[in-house]
Amino acid sequence: MNTARPTTNSSSLPQNQASGGEPVIELRNVTKRFLTPAGQVYTALRDLTLSVAPGEFCAVIGPTGCGKSTTLGLISGLEPPSEGSVQVMGKPVQGIDPRIGYVFQTDAVFPWKNVLNNVASGPLFRGVPKSEAFARARDWIARVGLAGFEDRYPHQLSGGMRKRVALAQTFINEPQILLMDEPFSALDVQTRTLMEDELLHLWSSLSASVVFVTHDLEEAISLADRVCVLTAGPATVKGIYTIDLPRPRKVAEIRFDPRFVQLYHDIWEDLRDEVMISYERTKQQNQ
């Protein structure tokens, strides 16, 4: 029985990525500090090194509040690093890259736009003619299973449906890099499994590299080619695990696979300590 072993960055290209090639995303010794309103320095990331190969699905997991979202902020260009370098497709990140898509944790669809206009936002912002933008939006709305809901406003939709709108809104720009910040954490378990399957399906047709931030280990293993465990904040990489489960996967069923159980067990060994550290800290803060 082969057990999962933490591997180093250089040797961790996923099996299904035979071509390998240049990493699409490369964070080298990145540190990110924030100045809090009280004037204190808060270090979110410390000396973090991580790379993602073309077409790879990489899950980043760590205890709550450890700085996982900050990583995505750096890759997207919304935030610059304090130290170290962030490279996307071989070039340092400068501002927002149009090849990047970002699905946020909270609802970020525009409440004053109906579904059609929400999904068409990206192409319209980027100067695509209206008729073409709407045609593409209709196509994507149908692909995420929302056909017939084009003229609804977000408040008229359920949480899962709003997430579908967010996915369509991101996928319509055909991103080569997809950043996802706990996108399904607010959904109920059943809807969540459905959305995870839907995501894998959409991803397979897009061949984008994905960085998927989550605090749910089951979700990370079911979706990803590689799982990267971060330490409790300030976050740095604790271990990287290759998930050699076959694709296509069915999220609801793969968790009964013996290999899944083995991987879960191994990664949890690593993650548990960090979760405990993080938990002890919040307990101290509250006292």
Add this chain to the structure above:
Amino acid sequence: MNVLSSKTNESIDVTGSVEVQAATIRRRRQRLVVNGLRVLLLVVIIGGWELTTRIGIVDPFFWSRPSGIWQQLVTWVTHGTAQGPLWAQIAITLEETILGFVIGVALGIAFGVLLGRNQFLADILSPYIKAANSIPRVTLAPLFAIALGLGVQSKVALAVVLVFFIVFFNAFQGVREVDRNLLANARILGASRRQLFTEVILPSALTWIIASLHTSFSFALVGAVVGEFIGAIGGIGLMIQNAGATFNANGVFAAMAILAVVALLSEALVSALERRLLRWRPNTVNDITI
């Protein structure tokens, strides 16, 4: 894969069922009771007023009476007022109100958005804005009368000053409260600075701005009327001023009634505008449990 194409709520037809009919009847009956009680309340107030002045408990010389007010309104409509025809007076006050409202709203939005977007400018100006806001602004009325004369301008100026601060603070707050996630999302999707403003910041601030329009219009009306009190050559405020000066309580109340109608009509207009512009907001009408 597609869970949403399954049977939705609407596909089950229950319109004809007994429960629905009963609920509809219950709702209709409740509405009837509410309307009936409203009419009753009006009758009691108007009738009580009329009665107490008739039997001598209340002196109609000071407190007027409904029949006297009605008489006054009829006289104004048929014979005109002391300053000319009634519609001309309403037109003057409306003109001042609407001009003051429009200019005040435009300035309020412009400055609110400017300072909401520019932290540096906001930091410099905030103590002065707070100071200016703390002054009771109707006290400017005599100043405007001196500087701008007895015509429309002095009333418009007062209305503008009253409206400006309300709209300004709301626009300012609205621009600041824009959801950071929405801004980040729009930027990632490819919005330019201008698009961020027109597509995210402005629609988001509009909720706040429109909420302020309700109070703004009544303040514009206050500005126009108070301006007319101080010195004017026409308008409803002047009519009230004249009526007061000649101990005509009926005239004061009759002019108040006209102002109330004007205010209610404008309120309905603003509400219609609100419904039109904020269609995307969840409506607050509750479902009825059957």
